[in-house]
Amino acid sequence: MSSAIQSRRQLDGQEREMDSINLVLLVERIAKSHASAVGTVGCLAVHPNSRNVVPGQISMTVDLRHPEYDKLDAMEATFRQEIRARFDGRLTCSLTEIWRSPAVKFDSRCIDAVAAGAAAAGYSSLRLHSGAGHDSAYIARVAPTSMIFIPCLNGLSHNEAESSTKEQCQAGAQTLLNAVLSLDRTVGQLPSTQELHVCRNF
Numbered sequence: 001m002s003s004a005i006q007s008r009r010q011l012d013g014q015e016r017e018m019d020s021i022n023l024v025l026l027v028e029r030i031a032k033s034h035a036s037a038v039g040t041v042g043c044l045a046v047h048p049n050s051r052n053v054v055p056g057q058i059s060m061t062v063d064l065r066h067p068e069y070d071k072l073d074a075m076e077a078t079f080r081q082e083i084r085a086r087f088d089g090r091l092t093c094s095l096t097e098i099w100r101s102p103a104v105k106f107d108s109r110c111i112d113a114v115a116a117g118a119a120a121a122g123y124s125s126l127r128l129h130s131g132a133g134h135d136s137a138y139i140a141r142v143a144p145t146s147m148i149f150i151p152c153l154n155g156l157s158h159n160e161a162e163s164s165t166k167e168q169c170q171a172g173a174q175t176l177l178n179a180v181l182s183l184d185r186t187v188g189q190l191p192s193t194q195e196l197h198v199c200r201n202f
Contacts, residue, residue, distance in 0.1 A: 019087070020044065020058045026082055027062050030075050037075060038065040038131045067103070067129040104137045110146035110183065117178030123171050132158065148172050148179075 024041045031039030040063040046055035064079065066072040080095065087093045111127065118125040130147060139145045150172035153163040 017046075017055070017058075019091070020046075020060065022086070023060065023062075023083075026079070027064070030078050030082075031064065033078075034066055034071050034075060036067050036129055037071065039063070039075070061098075065131045067131075101133065104140040104145075106136070106140055106146045107144035109186070110144050110179070113179040113182045114146050114148055114175060116182060118171075118175045120178050121171065121174045123175060125175075146179075148176055 024044075027039040027041055031037045041060055042063060043059075043061040045059045047057040047059070048055070062079070064072065064075050066075060083093060083095065115125050115127070128149070130149075134147065136145050136147050150164055150168045153161075156162055
């Protein structure tokens with residue numbers, strides 16, 4: 001499950017910038033305290049946004065993600081508790097949820113077919129959670145689905161500097177072909193997909 005919360009707060013004096021920095025560090029600390037968690041402050045805006053004016057208001061978005069629903073609940077609860085403990089009575093703070101996206105559990109037989117397809121081609125594989133949104137999350141709502149990721153240089157993806165070798169791309173394509181051929185032999189036997197609320201963004 002994913003949700004996004006926009007935080008707007010009126011800060012006092014020279015503490016404005018430090019409070020916003022501390023919130024960013026808080027999000028990082030919460031994410032690091034849970035394995036497989038992600039925490040991101042993707043937007044940060046100061047108002048009136050003038051180089052020689054101390055901001056009277058700071059707005060930010062916080063995105064929290066985790067593959068397990070209860071862990072995500074705990075992350076959200078910690079974030080809200082820390083906000084109240086740090087700022088209540090000292091400044092005006094509001095949290096508004098602006099986005100929530102349910103996560104989807106991919107079909108186990110498709111996942112197994114991908115792993116077997118990689119092994120059949122002589123490649124190692126690793127099962128992992130994808131924190132990012134992908135088209136497959138929507139396809140999985142209507143058809144059995146899984147995903148294949150290939151290595152990228154230094155682990156960098158979704159970036160113009162992303163780089164994979166032809167051999168790595170070939171490995172991914174061969175794995176996909178093997179998985180499709182394997183599943184083709186079991187058409188009509190695939191179980192239905194299941195949706196889980198497992199990630200949330202703040």
